Amino acid sequence: AQTVTQSQPEMSVQEAETVTLSCTYDTSESDYYLFWYKQPPSRQMILVIRQEAYKQQNATENRFSVNFQKAAKSFSLKISDSQLGDAAMYFCAYKALSEGGSEKLVFGKGMKLTVNP
Amino acid sequence: GAVVSQHPSRVICKSGTSVKIECRSLDFQATTMFWYRQFPKQSLMLMATSNEGSKATYEQGVEKDKFLINHASLTLSTLTVTSAHPEDSSFYICSARRAGTVGSGYTFGSGTRLTVV
Numbered sequence: 001a002q003t004v005t006q007s008q009p010e011m012s013v014q015e016a017e018t019v020t021l022s023c024t025y026d027t028s029e030s031d032y033y034l035f036w037y038k039q040p041p042s043r044q045m046i047l048v049i050r051q052e053a054y055k056q057q058n059a060t061e062n063r064f065s066v067n068f069q070k071a072a073k074s075f076s077l078k079i080s081d082s083q084l085g086d087a088a089m090y091f092c093a094y095k096a097l098s099e100g101g102s103e104k105l106v107f108g109k110g111m112k113l114t115v116n117p
Numbered sequence: 118g119a120v121v122s123q124h125p126s127r128v129i130c131k132s133g134t135s136v137k138i139e140c141r142s143l144d145f146q147a148t149t150m151f152w153y154r155q156f157p158k159q160s161l162m163l164m165a166t167s168n169e170g171s172k173a174t175y176e177q178g179v180e181k182d183k184f185l186i187n188h189a190s191l192t193l194s195t196l197t198v199t200s201a202h203p204e205d206s207s208f209y210i211c212s213a214r215r216a217g218t219v220g221s222g223y224t225f226g227s228g229t230r231l232t233v234v
Contacts, residue, residue, distance in 0.1 A: 037225075043208060045161075045225035091160060103149055103214065105223060109160045 002027045004094050006108035013082045015117050020067075021077040023092030023108055029053075033095045034068070034075045035105070040088040048090070051075065079113075087115045120144055121213050123226025130201055130233055138196045138229045140211030146191040147213035151223070152184075155208045167194045191216065201233045 003026045013019035025034070036048040051059045051068050058066050063083075067076045079086055092108040120143040130136045140150055148169050153161040165175045165186050173186035183205075185197040194213075198205055208230050212223040 043155075043210075043228045045210065045212070047223075103166060104151065104163050105212075107160045112158075 002029075002094050002096070002106045004092050004106050004108040006092055006111050008111050009109070010112045010114070012114040012116055013079070015082055015084060015115055017082055018078060018080045019082055019113065021079070021090055021092075021111055021113070023075045023077070025073050025075065025092070025094050025106075027073070027094065027096075029096055034066075035093040035095070036064070036066070036077045037091045037093060037107075038086075038088045039091065039110070040085075045091075049077065082115050084115050084117060087113055089113075119215060119224045121147075121211065121224045121226040123211050123229055125229060126227060127230045128232070130231070132202055132233055133200055135197055135199045136201055136231060138198075138209055138211075138231075140194045140196070140213070140226050142192045142213045142215075142224070145213075146216045147194075148191060148216040150188060150194040150211055150213045152186060152194075152196050153210045153212070155210060155228075161210060164196075198231065201231070203233045206231055206233045
């Protein structure tokens with residue numbers, strides 16, 4: 001079974017600084033998707049960024065970028081120029097690629113990010 | 118685009134009564150919807166996968182008769198908590214995947230906080 005591990009339960013960063021959130025996963029599949037979701041105090045889950053495993057290029061979305069290391073099964077999220085609005089719970093998630101495979105997202109336990117002014 | 122509406126956002130009910138939570142995809146068709154439960158400061162726990170026009174697939178340990186899921190149309194899935202008890206108090210979140218997509222991020226509803234008194 002696929003598992004997603006976020007080993008750091010909490011992190012803090014100074015406003016305007018850069019922070020990296022770690023995530024590792026375990027799977028026997030060769031093709032899959034990885035996601036980072038953000039859950040602010042409103043509890044609304046928001047997609048931050050996604051990565052297709054068959055793409056070697058790391059995904060980027062403005063201040064958010066990932067470091068995807070397929071062999072190491074590592075998928076870290078880097079937030080640059082941190083803003084107060086980035087404070088939230090961050091969840092790493094995995095999904096198998098195949099249409100006939102499981103549709104469900106497998107989530108890590110989450111990490112609480114605090115941004116200090 | 119890709120908006121999922123979930124209602125109600127909060128509900129308080131008496132022990133022994135039933136509560137229905139609705140999840141609607143407003144601007145897209147969702148052949149598959151998912152229902153999660155989230156305890157305080159914890160990750161999302163998948164309860165069931167809801168497919169339009171067929172029976173839901175429940176995760177191991179989830180009581181089918183207590184958590185009734187209906188996915189009657191491509192835009193609506195409902196979760197009914199039957200004979201609710203205080204231990205059912207939790208935050209329930211739905212998500213939907215746009216029909217015809219495989220690896221796109223799933224869109225989440227804003228969640229429902231259920232309190233059983």
